[in-house]
Amino acid sequence: MPDDPIRDSALPARRHLELLRLLQERGQLTVHDLSALFEVSGDTIRRDLDILASDGLLKRTHGGAVALDNLVHGDTPFMQRMSTHVSEKKRIAQAACKLVGDGETLILNGGSSTRFLASELGELRNLTIVTNSLAIPAILPSSCYSDLYLLGGQYNRYAQVTIGPIGFVSASSITADTAVIGVGGISIREGLTTTVLEEAAMILSMIKTARRTIVLADHFKFGRGSFAHIAPLHQIDLIVTDQAPLPELAQVLADAEVGIIVAP
Amino acid sequence: MPDDPIRDSALPARRHLELLRLLQERGQLTVHDLSALFEVSGDTIRRDLDILASDGLLKRTHGGAVALDNLVHGDTPFMQRMSTHVSEKKRIAQAACKLVGDGETLILNGGSSTRFLASELGELRNLTIVTNSLAIPAILPSSCYSDLYLLGGQYNRYAQVTIGPIGFVSASSITADTAVIGVGGISIREGLTTTVLEEAAMILSMIKTARRTIVLADHFKFGRGSFAHIAPLHQIDLIVTDQAPLPELAQVLADAEVGIIVAP
DNA sequence: TCTAAATATGCATAAAACAGCGGTTCCCCC
DNA sequence: GGGGGAACCGCTGTTTTATGCATATTTAGA
Numbered sequence: 290m291p292d293d294p295i296r297d298s299a300l301p302a303r304r305h306l307e308l309l310r311l312l313q314e315r316g317q318l319t320v321h322d323l324s325a326l327f328e329v330s331g332d333t334i335r336r337d338l339d340i341l342a343s344d345g346l347l348k349r350t351h352g353g354a355v356a357l358d359n360l361v362h363g364d365t366p367f368m369q370r371m372s373t374h375v376s377e378k379k380r381i382a383q384a385a386c387k388l389v390g391d392g393e394t395l396i397l398n399g400g401s402s403t404r405f406l407a408s409e410l411g412e413l414r415n416l417t418i419v420t421n422s423l424a425i426p427a428i429l430p431s432s433c434y435s436d437l438y439l440l441g442g443q444y445n446r447y448a449q450v451t452i453g454p455i456g457f458v459s460a461s462s463i464t465a466d467t468a469v470i471g472v473g474g475i476s477i478r479e480g481l482t483t484t485v486l487e488e489a490a491m492i493l494s495m496i497k498t499a500r501r502t503i504v505l506a507d508h509f510k511f512g513r514g515s516f517a518h519i520a521p522l523h524q525i526d527l528i529v530t531d532q533a534p535l536p537e538l539a540q541v542l543a544d545a546e547v548g549i550i551v552a553p
Numbered sequence: 554m555p556d557d558p559i560r561d562s563a564l565p566a567r568r569h570l571e572l573l574r575l576l577q578e579r580g581q582l583t584v585h586d587l588s589a590l591f592e593v594s595g596d597t598i599r600r601d602l603d604i605l606a607s608d609g610l611l612k613r614t615h616g617g618a619v620a621l622d623n624l625v626h627g628d629t630p631f632m633q634r635m636s637t638h639v640s641e642k643k644r645i646a647q648a649a650c651k652l653v654g655d656g657e658t659l660i661l662n663g664g665s666s667t668r669f670l671a672s673e674l675g676e677l678r679n680l681t682i683v684t685n686s687l688a689i690p691a692i693l694p695s696s697c698y699s700d701l702y703l704l705g706g707q708y709n710r711y712a713q714v715t716i717g718p719i720g721f722v723s724a725s726s727i728t729a730d731t732a733v734i735g736v737g738g739i740s741i742r743e744g745l746t747t748t749v750l751e752e753a754a755m756i757l758s759m760i761k762t763a764r765r766t767i768v769l770a771d772h773f774k775f776g777r778g779s780f781a782h783i784a785p786l787h788q789i790d791l792i793v794t795d796q797a798p799l800p801e802l803a804q805v806l807a808d809a810e811v812g813i814i815v816a817p
Numbered sequence: 818t819c820t821a822a823a824t825a826t827g828c829a830t831a832a833a834a835c836a837g838c839g840g841t842t843c844c845c846c847c
Numbered sequence: 848g849g850g851g852g853a854a855c856c857g858c859t860g861t862t863t864t865a866t867g868c869a870t871a872t873t874t875a876g877a
Contacts, residue, residue: 316567317564317566317567319564348566350564350565350566350567351564351565351566352564352565353564354564355564355566355567355570369570369573371608371609371610372569372570372573372605372608372610375608404609405609408609423687423690423691423703424621426687426708426710426713427621427687428609428621431710436707437707437708437710438705438706438707438708438715439687439703439705439706439708439715440705441702441703441704441705441706441715441717442702442703442705443700443701443702443703444690444701444702444703446690446695446701449690451702451703451705453705
């Protein structure tokens with residue numbers, strides 16, 4: 290409408306951009322405020338937020354939305370990552386559990402996804418687990434493992450992991466059945482990526498140490514690339530996710546012989 | 554006294570994030586404080602905490618919640634040791650602190666005494682710390698160290714330590730200024746002893762890696778011998794305790810050129 | 818042991834979300 | 848120029864959620 294000064298750009302996309310900018314600035318938005326600001330109904334705002342939430346650009350809540358720091362360079366508080374997309378990660382963890390058998394040797398890296406997996410392993414028995422996460426030993430059900438090894442190295446306070454070489458545990462080399470890896474992004478051009486540079490090399494070692502590699506990734510990771518490259522896609526065997534990737538990425542994964550399991 | 558007024562916390566999710574941030578900062582929260590801070594009823598806070606607890610993001614307690622990092626694994630017999638002779642161990646830790654200077658490299662083994670020491674290091678700066686305890690990184694004041702290394706190895710659930718060779722950290726050998734060691738017993742006949750067999754060899758390696766060894770031991774340890782022998786008394790330099798040992802042991806220690814510091 | 822505080826449970830209320838409907842606008846293509 | 852369709856928007860009634868309050872119960876601490 291020509292009578293409106295600022296809001297004449299009635300395009301929804303414009304409103305979405307403005308909305309994200311505001312969110313970045315304030316950390317949270319309420320439907321009520323936005324409705325007044327843009328002079329549209331609450332329903333419209335609600336629909337906008339739903340769309341943005343389904344794109345993983347914000348976290349929808351009762352009454353509005355809150356920001357989720359998806360900066361590529363990850364100084365985002367770990368607890369925040371633990372508290373976003375909780376239901377997706379839980380479902381992924383439960384699906385991944387079924388891929389593991391009693392008595393296997395697992396390597397787990399230290400991310401929020403692998404933590405959820407660790408807490409879901411209660412049904413299994415006699416696992417041997419190797420990890421660089423200091424949180425996993427605390428939450429891992431003690432009934433599921435017979436041996437648990439922690440990889441030594443420099444401690445990263447934010448991620449609560451150690452970073453170092455993994456070639457040896459107890460002074461001798463190891464081979465594992467399965468590496469279960471949480472990553473920062475999965476994209477066609479960059480492959481697997483993560484936010485912490487030093488961690489990338491460590492994760493690659495984990496992949497090479499294991500006969501089979503399972504990557505845990507919610508669908509928001511698809512198409513995203515963090516700055517530290519871990520490995521090309523063909524180095525992994527399986528991706529467990531909550532929603533199938535877009536056809537283009539799916540095709541590339543198929544060509545690379547990477548299986549995809551979508552958690553129900 | 555709440556220096557940080559939370560202004561617009563209309564959204565529950567925002568409150569949850571803020572709450573987790575506070576928790577990470579303070580380690581523990583009370584329902585009462587949070588209720589005042591966010592200006593909502595205690596019931597609401599209680600429900601929030603329940604949700605976050607069910608997501609595995611914190612540990613619920615009577616009256617509030619604690620961070621998972623600070624959680625000393627529920628019902629380990631280790632907790633009993635943490636809660637016995639508390640005042641003695643605190644005094645010992647404070648006295649031992651004064652023996653450490655800024656910028657030193659410390660090796661700490663994983664016992665209740667060294668944990669108390671770790672929590673008292675807040676005044677120091679630029680330490681490099683090497684430990685096999687998974688609890689120490691969680692309680693160590695982040696202001697005191699510039700680097701923190703965790704020794705890898707097999708995880709002992711009860712003591713929350715790793716057991717393995719310490720010769721390498723990040724693939725290269727190390728030398729430390731000071732090893733601070735908590736032991737199970739100090740006796741004339743058996744020297745230094747501990748309860749976990751595998752740990753004994755590891756502690757001896759720590760002692761040999763450091764130029765100086767300080768043993769933390771409350772007076773109940775004197776004359777007691779656990780079954781795993783660590784080293785003879787002459788291998789250490791100092792004992793920090795809360796009460797002087799009996800003359801006979803004191804004489805042997807003097808002959809072995811071991812200094813004794815009695816915490817006031 | 819005893820007492821005060823904290824929790825659990827049920828309920829009431831207001832706000833927000835959801836689902837469906839109809840109107841409008843814009844664009845594409847005939 | 849003019850359908851036809853798709854997207855956008857606001858409205859209405861119903862359902863869900865968040866919150867606070869009252870009561871009974873449990874817990875922690877003196």
